[in-house]
Amino acid sequence: TNAHVVPDTLKSEEKETISVALGALAGRPPEVRTAVLAGLDRDHDLALLRISGAPLPALKIGDSSTVREGEAIAFTGFPIGSVLGLFPVTHRGIVSAITPIVIPSATSRQLDAKIIRRVQSGAFEVFQLDATAYPGNSGSPVYRVDSESIVGVINMVFVKGTKEAALTNPTGISFAIPSAYLESLIGQATALNLK
Numbered sequence: 001t002n003a004h005v006v007p008d009t010l011k012s013e014e015k016e017t018i019s020v021a022l023g024a025l026a027g028r029p030p031e032v033r034t035a036v037l038a039g040l041d042r043d044h045d046l047a048l049l050r051i052s053g054a055p056l057p058a059l060k061i062g063d064s065s066t067v068r069e070g071e072a073i074a075f076t077g078f079p080i081g082s083v084l085g086l087f088p089v090t091h092r093g094i095v096s097a098i099t100p101i102v103i104p105s106a107t108s109r110q111l112d113a114k115i116i117r118r119v120q121s122g123a124f125e126v127f128q129l130d131a132t133a134y135p136g137n138s139g140s141p142v143y144r145v146d147s148e149s150i151v152g153v154i155n156m157v158f159v160k161g162t163k164e165a166a167l168t169n170p171t172g173i174s175f176a177i178p179s180a181y182l183e184s185l186i187g188q189a190t191a192l193n194l195k
Helices: 113-121 179-194
Strands: 018-022 033-040 044-049 070-079 090-101 125-130 141-144 148-157 175-178
Touching: 018 044, 044 179, 070 148, 090 148, 125 148, 148 179, 175 179
Parallel strands: none
Antiparallel strands: 018 033, 033 044, 070 090, 070 141, 090 125, 125 175, 141 148, 148 175
C-alpha cells in the first residue's frame, strides 16, 4: 500500500490496530484481518503490510524498467469504499508518460527552495497514467493487462481545484510508483526478518 495511508502512530491505550478489508467476492461478505507494518519507504510513498490469516493469492511483481509510454495497464482497488462498499473495482488505462514525480509549477513565482531541493536531490520517475483513480485507490496495484504482473502502485491523482473535485470532476490523470521500489522494500523487509 502507500505510506500516506498508514498511520504514523497507533493509540495502544485504545487498542488501535491496522486492519485490512478483503473485498466481497462471489456472494461472500468482506473479510477483515489485522495487519502489522513490515516495511516503510516514505521517500517513495510505499508501505509493506503483513496480513494475518491464511496466505492470499499473489500477483507476480514485474520489471517496471520495461514499461513504455502507451502501454495498457489496469489497477484494482476500492475507490470511495465508504460509499460504494468493499467491492473490488478495476480501471483500465495507459501509461501516458514516465515523468519525474515533481509536478511543475505554472509559473516561476510558485517555485520555492523546498521544491528546488526536491528536484535536485530526490526526484525520481513515476508513471503518469491516463486512467481515473479516486480516493480509496491509493495503494492499488497497477498491472499489465496481458500478463497481470504488477509494475506499479497507485499513489496520487492530479486534482484541479478542491479535493472534492477528484470525485465530481476527475482529471483522469493518476500517478503510480514503479514496482522496482516495491521490490527494494520487500528485499529490505526480508533481510531484516532473516537477522
